[in-house]
Amino acid sequence: MTHLIEAIELTRYFNIGRHQRVHAVEKVSLAIAEKEILGLVGESGSGKSTFGKTVVGLHDKTSGQVKLRGETLPQHYRPADFQRYASRMQMIFQDPYSSLNPRMTIGEIVGEGLRLHSSLDDKQVKDRVAEWLVKVGLQAGHMSRYPHEFSGGQRQRIGIARALILEPDFVVCDEPISALDVSVQAQVINLLGELQSTMGLTLLFIAHDLSMVRYVSDRMAVMYLGSIVEVGKADDVYFTPKHPYTEILIGSNPEPDPELERSRPSTAISGEIPSPVNVPAGCRFANRCPKVMPVCRDVTPELLPLKDLDRQVACHLYT
Amino acid sequence: MSEMAHKAESSVPLLVVENLHVEFDTYGGTVQAVRGVSFSIEVGKTLAIVGESGCGKSVTVQSMMGLIPMPPGRITAGSARLKGNEILGRHIIKGRDIRGSQIGMIFQDPMTSLNPTMTIGDQIAEPLQIHRGYSHAKAFKEAINLLSMSKIPEAAKRARQYPFEFSGGMLQRAMIAMAIACKPSILIADEPTTALDVTIQAQILDLLQDLQKETGMAVILITHDLGVVARMADDVAVMYAGKIVEQGSVDDIFYRSAHPYTLGLKLAMPTNDPAKQHKLNPIEGSPPDLFSPPPGCGYCPRCPYAMEICDRQQSDLIALSGHHASRCWLHHPEVTQRPEDLTYAEGQR
Numbered sequence: 001m002t003h004l005i006e007a008i009e010l011t012r013y014f015n016i017g018r019h020q021r022v023h024a025v026e027k028v029s030l031a032i033a034e035k036e037i038l039g040l041v042g043e044s045g046s047g048k049s050t051f052g053k054t055v056v057g058l059h060d061k062t063s064g065q066v067k068l069r070g071e072t073l074p075q076h077y078r079p080a081d082f083q084r085y086a087s088r089m090q091m092i093f094q095d096p097y098s099s100l101n102p103r104m105t106i107g108e109i110v111g112e113g114l115r116l117h118s119s120l121d122d123k124q125v126k127d128r129v130a131e132w133l134v135k136v137g138l139q140a141g142h143m144s145r146y147p148h149e150f151s152g153g154q155r156q157r158i159g160i161a162r163a164l165i166l167e168p169d170f171v172v173c174d175e176p177i178s179a180l181d182v183s184v185q186a187q188v189i190n191l192l193g194e195l196q197s198t199m200g201l202t203l204l205f206i207a208h209d210l211s212m213v214r215y216v217s218d219r220m221a222v223m224y225l226g227s228i229v230e231v232g233k234a235d236d237v238y239f240t241p242k243h244p245y246t247e248i249l250i251g252s253n254p255e256p257d258p259e260l261e262r263s264r265p266s267t268a269i270s271g272e273i274p275s276p277v278n279v280p281a282g283c284r285f286a287n288r289c290p291k292v293m294p295v296c297r298d299v300t301p302e303l304l305p306l307k308d309l310d311r312q313v314a315c316h317l318y319t
Numbered sequence: 320m321s322e323m324a325h326k327a328e329s330s331v332p333l334l335v336v337e338n339l340h341v342e343f344d345t346y347g348g349t350v351q352a353v354r355g356v357s358f359s360i361e362v363g364k365t366l367a368i369v370g371e372s373g374c375g376k377s378v379t380v381q382s383m384m385g386l387i388p389m390p391p392g393r394i395t396a397g398s399a400r401l402k403g404n405e406i407l408g409r410h411i412i413k414g415r416d417i418r419g420s421q422i423g424m425i426f427q428d429p430m431t432s433l434n435p436t437m438t439i440g441d442q443i444a445e446p447l448q449i450h451r452g453y454s455h456a457k458a459f460k461e462a463i464n465l466l467s468m469s470k471i472p473e474a475a476k477r478a479r480q481y482p483f484e485f486s487g488g489m490l491q492r493a494m495i496a497m498a499i500a501c502k503p504s505i506l507i508a509d510e511p512t513t514a515l516d517v518t519i520q521a522q523i524l525d526l527l528q529d530l531q532k533e534t535g536m537a538v539i540l541i542t543h544d545l546g547v548v549a550r551m552a553d554d555v556a557v558m559y560a561g562k563i564v565e566q567g568s569v570d571d572i573f574y575r576s577a578h579p580y581t582l583g584l585k586l587a588m589p590t591n592d593p594a595k596q597h598k599l600n601p602i603e604g605s606p607p608d609l610f611s612p613p614p615g616c617g618y619c620p621r622c623p624y625a626m627e628i629c630d631r632q633q634s635d636l637i638a639l640s641g642h643h644a645s646r647c648w649l650h651h652p653e654v655t656q657r658p659e660d661l662t663y664a665e666g667q668r
Contacts, residue, residue, distance in 0.1 A: 043516040151605055181371040182543060186587035186601035208516065211546075215589035215599070238591065252521035254546030255591055258569045261550040268521035272486055 003031040003067075004202045005055065005089075005170050010064035012047075012054045016277070023279045024050040026226040027064065029303070032170075037196065037203045039217030039234055041210055041249070045273050047226040048206045049094075052172040055204065056089045057081065068170065087117045090163040094175035096155035100147040106133070106158055107143035113166045132161045136191060153184035157191065164195060172204045177212065189216060210253045214238040222246045225284040226276055228303055232311035242306065242313045245285045283316065291317060332359035333504060333537050334383075339397035339407075341375070341382050344390060348610045352378045354561035356397075360505070360554075365531070365538040367548040367569075369584075370558035373606060376541050379558075380507045382407065384418055401505070420450040423498030423536075427510035429490035433482045439466070440478030443497045450501045465496040470526060488519035495526065502534060509541045524550060545588060549573060554642075557581050560607050560617030563636070567643030577645035579622045616647070624649060624658045 012025040025047045032038045042048045053059045055066050057077040066073045068088065074081050093099035100109055111129040114120055120128065130140035136157040147155060156176060163171055173192065177185040189212065196203060207213050213220055213234065220234040222243065230243040241247040251267030271288045274280060280287060286296040295316050303314040341353040353375040360366045368376045381387050383399045383406060399407045406417060418424075426432040434442055443465055444458035453461065459478065466474035469492040482490060491511060498506055508527065512520035524547065531538055540551055548555055548569065555572040557565045557580065565578035576582045586600040604621040607613050616622070619629040628648055636644040637651060649657050 043518060153605070182545070182584055183371060183587050183602035184605075186599040187603065190599055190601055210517070211589045211591050214591065239593075249518060252517040254517075254520075254524075254544070254550040256545035256549050256573065256585065256588060257590075257592065258549040258552075258573050260592075261546075266521065266525050268525045269518060270522070272488055272519065273516075 002034050004034045004036075004069060005204075006031040006067045007051075007055060008065045008067070010051070010054060010066060011062045012050055012059055013062045020277055023226050023276045025054060026279070028223075028226075028228055030221060030228060030231070032202055032204060035196075035200050035202055036219065037205055037217045039213035039220040040204060040206045040223060041208060041213050041220065042223035043208070043249075043273050045225075045276065046223045047276070048223050049174050051223070052091070052174050052204055052206050056091050056170075056172050057085065058091070083116070086113065086168075087166040088168050089170045089172070090166065090168040091172045091174060092156075092159050092163045092176045095179055096152050096159055097179070099159055100155055102147055105144050105146055106138075106150075109147070110143075110158060110161045110165055113162065117166055128165065129161075132165050135195075136161045137187070151184075152180050153187060156180060156188050160188070160191065160195070164199065164201075167199060168201070170202045170204070172206065174206045175208070176205075178207065178209065185212070192216075210238065210250060211255075222249065225273060225279065227284060227314065228312075229285065229314050230312065231303070232309070236309070236311060242309075242311060242318065243315050244289050244291045244317070248290075283314075293317075333362050334399065334401050335359040336379075336383065336399045337397055339379060339382065339399065340395040341378050341387060342393045342395055344393070350609050351612050352561055352609060353382070354609075354612060356558070356561075356563055358556050358563065358566065360537050360539060362504070362537055363531070363535045364553045365540055365551050366554045366556065367540045367542060367552035368556050368558060369542060369545065369548055371543060371606065373609070374558040375561040376558050377509055380424070380509060380539060380541060384422060384424055384507065385409075415450065419446045419498075419503070420501040421503055422505045422507060423501070423503035424507040424509065425491070425494045425498045425511050427513050429487055429494050429514065430482070432494060433490060435482050438479055438481055439485065439493045443478070443493065443500055446497065446500045461500070462496070465500055466493065468499075468530070469493070469496040470522075471496075487515055488522060491515065491519075491523050492526065495523075495530070499530060499534065499536070503536060505537045505539060506531075507539045507541070510543070511540070512547065513542070513544070520547070527551070545573075545584065557584075560612065561609055562617070562633075562646065564618065564646045565644070566636070567639070568641070571639075571641070571643040575639075575643065577639055577643070577650060578618075578647050579624050579649075580618045583621070 007028055007030045009027045009029055010025060011027055014022040014024055016022055028051055040048045050059060054061055060076045107129050110132060111125045114125045114128055129143060133140055133142055138157055177188050180188060205216055217234040220237045221231040222229050224245050230237060230246045237246060238250060241250050248267055248269050255261060269288055282298045283296040283301050286292050293316060301314045301316050303312050305312050306318055337357045339353055339356045343350045343352055356379050370376045382394050394407060398405055401421060440459050440462045443462035447453045447458035447461055463474045463478045466478055471477050471489060471492050485493060512523050542548060552569045555569050556563045559580050565581050572581060576585060583602040587602055589599060602621050607617045615630045616633045619625045626648060634646050634648045636646045638644045639650060
């Protein structure tokens with residue numbers, strides 16, 4: 001299998017003064033195959049957005065590497081690097097309200113990438129922008145309008161057009177639907193899915209809505225406090241979770257089915273995600289884990305493949 | 320309150336809201352946010368009000384709590400009676416403000432709903448001092464009790480801390496402790512878990528259910544998450560464009576959806592039941608502009624079953640069975656043929 005993009009022991013710390021640092025992403029290795037959709041789930045503070053941003057170069061890497069088609073990407077992006085890679089890697093942001101410049105028209109926002117990265121003249125840029133606005137379900141006439149004239153769902157479509165107009169290979173979708181209403185979420189997901197298959201995109205789909213990630217993704221990765229605890233086929237991870245954290249996370253996801261909800265026991269666990277400043281030794285989930293063993297508090301489990309299963313789990317239960 | 324008292328009251332609804340209309344004046348004109356909402360809730364039950372942003376679900380409960388800023392807001396019609404007493408437009412009943420004592424409320428964003436300059440304990444003690452006339456010391460002691468009831472560890476220490484020292488989930492617990500301080504008969508929870516992670520959401524929902532069992536209070540849960548509705552609600556009201564379009568028991572709404580909008584919402588969500596896998600069917604278009612609400616059904620332009628009449632005139636709520644009702648012409652007795660999806664839904668009735 002050829003990997004389009006590969007993170008190798010990718011680490012990102014943030015210094016917060018007084019010789020303290022936030023261990024946002026710690027030694028995460030994750031490879032995404034060509035045309036694959038990898039879903040990344042986890043609680044807020046688990047480092048999933050930081051991981052996505054580090055992969056596309058919006059954050060510097062503290063250590064580790066990211067490879068795009070085998071080519072190692074720079075540790076720190078200078079403007080020239082963005083110029084070089086922006087047409088191949090793009091990002092769709094969570095908040096469609098704050099991620100569009102309110103002083104630019106839609107035409108300027110969507111066309112900016114083309115003006116910077118292609119040799120098209122103004123007329124051609126305009127035509128291409130019009131074509132893309134129609135592709136994402138807006139109208140060419142919207143080009144001269146400003147972001148405030150659009151609803152949340154429409155703005156997210158604009159964000160999608162802006163990211164995809166350069167026809168990148170790889171797109172990080174950072175919670176693209178969590179700010180939208182249910183009926184609009186489905187519109188945006190179907191649009192993304194359609195474009196993904198027609199353009200052959202590879203997606204890293206970051207979200208906290210587990211049902212939606214399962215629906216969208218080929219594979220699913222679960223992140224907890226900066227590291228990956230489980231990776232596998234999306235349906236397998238959802239229906240037969242192996243890591244105790246995955247089990248709890250999926251058990252906490254309320255299903256729109258009253259009978260099922262009445263019949264299943266509550267899986268709420270006590271405690272909250274610990275601060276990523278003072279990361280506990282050993283397994284990071286040990287202090288909340290219902291199946292904790294003595295070894296968990298001393299030795300950090302590695303992400304290892306399970307026997308006979310297309311699954312990787314970081315848990316001492318399986319070693 | 321004793322068990323006996325609960326039983327005696329349960330035959331009469333605790334709260335009855337009838338024909339509520341709320342408008343807001345804005346620069347762009349008058350928004351008709353709530354256009355005739357009626358519902359009732361019984362002692363100890365949970366009513367979920369579901370709908371998309373802008374459908375009027377928050378405005379409905381805010382107007383009951385007197386939280387609508389007037390102007391620009393205006394309650395143009397309707398009534399809300401709590402145990403027979405009218406509460407719309409006035410909150411002092413028999414010399415006491417019902418807000419905080421009879422009806423408690425928790426808000427969506429716990430980070431911005433608490434006073435950052437007061438300790439958590441003082442904030443929880445405040446309603447007890449106001450409504451019960453407790454001394455500060457007595458109220459503070461009760462606040463510590465309430466915090467431990469809300470399952471906050473080291474409650475005595477936590478009561479002396481400020482909101483910034485709490486996590487989001489802990490703040491929501493503190494807000495619940497404050498809302499139930501005076502043992503209200505109704506707790507209004509406006510999107511109580513929307514800002515929280517699923518694991519924390521599960522904790523908060525468990526806590527709400529436990530407290531409801533202990534105190535016998537009724538809960539009005541405002542949410543857009545159908546999963547949370549399925550987990551919590553006894554009864555459901557689905558709102559669209561300022562009106563209730565379908566109401567009934569939670570099973571009616573999920574298993575016998577009658578209004579095309581309810582059905583549309585369900586089909587727009589992924590299901591995790593392997594037997595019921597389907598492709599996502601988005602509801603195309605967007606809700607109507609409530610500056611000039613359409614004369615007919617607000618859902619008509621997005622509705623796959625829209626008929627000629629839907630554009631001109633909206634149906635009343637048509638009773639289906641029990642207290643299940645749908646605001647759709649398709650359920651009018653004179654309609655002989657119903658679309659397959661909805662007949663299918665009816666077949667299970």
